Amino acid sequence: MEQRHIEFKPDDFVLVQQNVRIMDKKLETKPTTFMKDAFRRFCKNKSSVAAAIILAILIVLTILVPWLSPHNIDNVRTPEKFLAPKLFKAGTGFWDGTREKTHVVYDAVNQVPALSDKYSVAAIKQSLVSLTVDPQPELIDSASQYGTGGVIMLATDAAVNNKDVFMSSKAVDFTDKGGYMLDIVFGNEEDVGSSKLGEYCVYLKAGDRPEDKIMVRDFSRDYSPISFNISQAMKDHGMSSFTGQVVFEVRSTADAFRYILIESVKLSGGERAKNKDVLEEVSFENATLMINNADKNSQGYWSCSGRKGIHNSEIFYCNYVIDTYMLVYGDADLVTYSATELNNWIEKGWCTYDYTVGPESFVRLTDDCPVDFVESQTVLKVTKKLSSITARGWNYRKMGYDKMPSFILGTDASGFDLFKRAFAGLRTSLILGVCTAAFCFLFGLVWGAVSGYFGGNVDLFMERFCEILGGVPWIVVMTLCILHLGNNIFTFFLALCMTGWMGTAHRTRTQFYRFKGREYVLASRTLGATDKRLIFKHILPNSMGTIITASVFMITSVIFSEATLAYLNLGLQGVQSFGVMMATNQQYLGIYPNLVIFPAVVLALMEISFNLFGNGLRDAINPSLKGSE
């Protein structure tokens, strides 16, 4: 091993205090106070500091957002309900006010998803970002206005009675030269639901007498197509004239509902009868349209005394992404204005327009102008003068906005801005929490101090009182208070205080029991200190840390209690309430999850930060942990 050689010379060392008298010296470092030390130790706890910062941000937001946000949270505005969260410009693809929906009924006629009637087809088309229609239709057994095809299902109404069903409520006159045909195609699918395929008959009916009937097919289970020559049958029956309806009759049985399926019916005429009602072809191919026909006077109307339904109606579904803001605030209606109107606006100074340049030259000058964009213009060919313009105006102007509003977190069922509403509610909760914590802190401190300091019978009596009041579950106290005093903010404060102070009192009492026998208290007492001085100067400062931390936790518990009560329908009324908002939005969890998830995240974040902050505070303030790290 290599050895190192270190040499010391006499002048390497200097005496620090040679020929100087050693006396007491003032400390040169600054003395640290309790609070400074606590702060230093708090700062060492990284998670608590992070929590404190998050908490500070949330608190700043609760103060600023309700104050600065221009959005509406007071007047219900139904048209603006359920807007999607929008932070970025439309078209960004993320957080841009669009909402994706899957498996929505497709309106094949207008080629848009079937949305509420409030929105015009044009508005929906304009707002659609993307649309994919499932290529395979689904089969449903109910009549939908968007369905097509399917078969008519005639069924007995009750399991015991024979029921008649008719085709065409209007009697048709078959009296003519001939060639009237009735073509019916039946379906033969067994067992739809719990019902069963049944026996049926078809006949032409002119009146109630037996001889007024022409039987087409008697009761049977024959589901083969029918092609029936009415004119021939009339000849066979020796009838010269016949005016009637086609009647289907399904025989009921006691064991199950019976039905028949009819794919198509076609009643086609030969020649036109003179001076008679024209027999239009009474037929249907599209059973869904037929079922949806509610016009009793039309020739194809199917009146029915049993159950008339549809089976296997085809319905298409689609997935789409829609810009909810365009849908509500945009305007799809292109309006044509004449040149005179436009000139009128220009004269009034509302806008400027130069038709020789074209639609791009339109400049909107004041808010009075109803038009925002000019889409196209028509110029007279002969005079080369402007005849009309086609323009559109934004819907949001009609709703009182200067520009397209955008809600960071969307709107709820009442059209309220969720972001503002959440923070306004949180503000109420925080104010309530801080007030309650402050009151409970003061009251509990005094109560606990008296009880702990004096002990004996005073303590016994006060403890029993606490035991009884503390034995009532807080929910019972709250409920009784609210039932008696109404659910206003004062009642909440009162009820929360009633249950809250006992924790502080108990904690203070324990601390007092711990410290009142200590030597320094005894010394002070021997020197003649009064009770007041002993309590406030000597014992309290030592036990303050724990009590203050408990009060911080109190704030979170108040926020939590407020929300819990709202879920039990006892929510705070008359002020913005976080709990009431959450409880109301809960029902939209399935359709608009953002309405629940955002407040939930904020609340959880707040609770987590408060807890972490409180823990850090407890560790920092606790004198017994001083220097332990």
Next chain:
Amino acid sequence: MGKYVLKRIGLAFLTTFIILSLTFILVKLLPFERPIGGDQQQIAYFDKQLHLGYVNRFEKEMPQYGTLLYKSPTEKGRAYYYYQVPVLEQYANWLKNVVFHWDWGYSKSFQPNVAASVIIMSRIGYSIRLNILSVIVSVPLGILLGIWAALKKNTVTDHTISTLVMIFISIPSFVLISFVLRIFSYRLGWLPSTWPPDTAMTSAKVKGYIIPVFCLSFGSICGYCRFVRAELCEVMESDYLLLARTKGLTRRQAIVRHAMKNAMVPIFPSILAEFIGILGGSMILESLYGIPGIGKLFVLSLNYKDYDILFVDMAIFTTISLLAGVVLDLSYGFIDPRIRMGAKK
């Protein structure tokens, strides 16, 4: 010790009695709500109340008895007028009814003219089943997680568990339910989004238990985990454990034989207390998930303004919470021989 136990139980009884009395009087002081239903039901209800001694019946109007509650339809030229009995007299009658007949009153609008005890008995089963299941799930899981975290103290495992516990313990139960419902019922569609009816298939019923049990036990798991970790960490740093190790026990032996036993002392009573405490069920969970337990009954009777049922429900919650306190106190003494119950300070 026996004397202390008796004293403690006696005191709990007294407290319960005082609280229930106060609650009864406060509930009876609420404005009277008319029962729902036709005259038949109303008469049946008021006759029952008359029998129980909560209302007076007269054959003519008696304004000096306060506001008229109900006037029965005139029959054979005679109508009855019902007035409320003074609250303290009602209280005396209530005591008599409860003590001698175990009669807790009747529902007026929620399930008209059904006895409160019948309504409670038909619902309490759901709450009890749910809570027993949740205790069965949460106790072993919570304790295991806590032990794991304590054994791996100050490692990544411990930090992860502690942070997660910290986060999840801060999330309010209704938030948790919302998220669970959103993910497992609406998004994935694995579990039902409401409580299946009694007529449902067994498999559907079993599935229906998953979300409520999970939501109920989640908070307890976190609570136990934190508690067990703290206790075990404290015990592991104690001198006797060091002695056990120095005299040659392996770590496993020292922990299983010495640390675990001592750490469980404060944990076991809290399990017992929780077991009783959560019999009351979670009102929010029950009303959000549509579970027909006594927690939901609280919300329903409030909505129906059926205060007699509300009172009985409140009485149950109060009794359960007081009982849990007593059991907690007493079990400490039984489990931990170091604690002398009722010893002077």
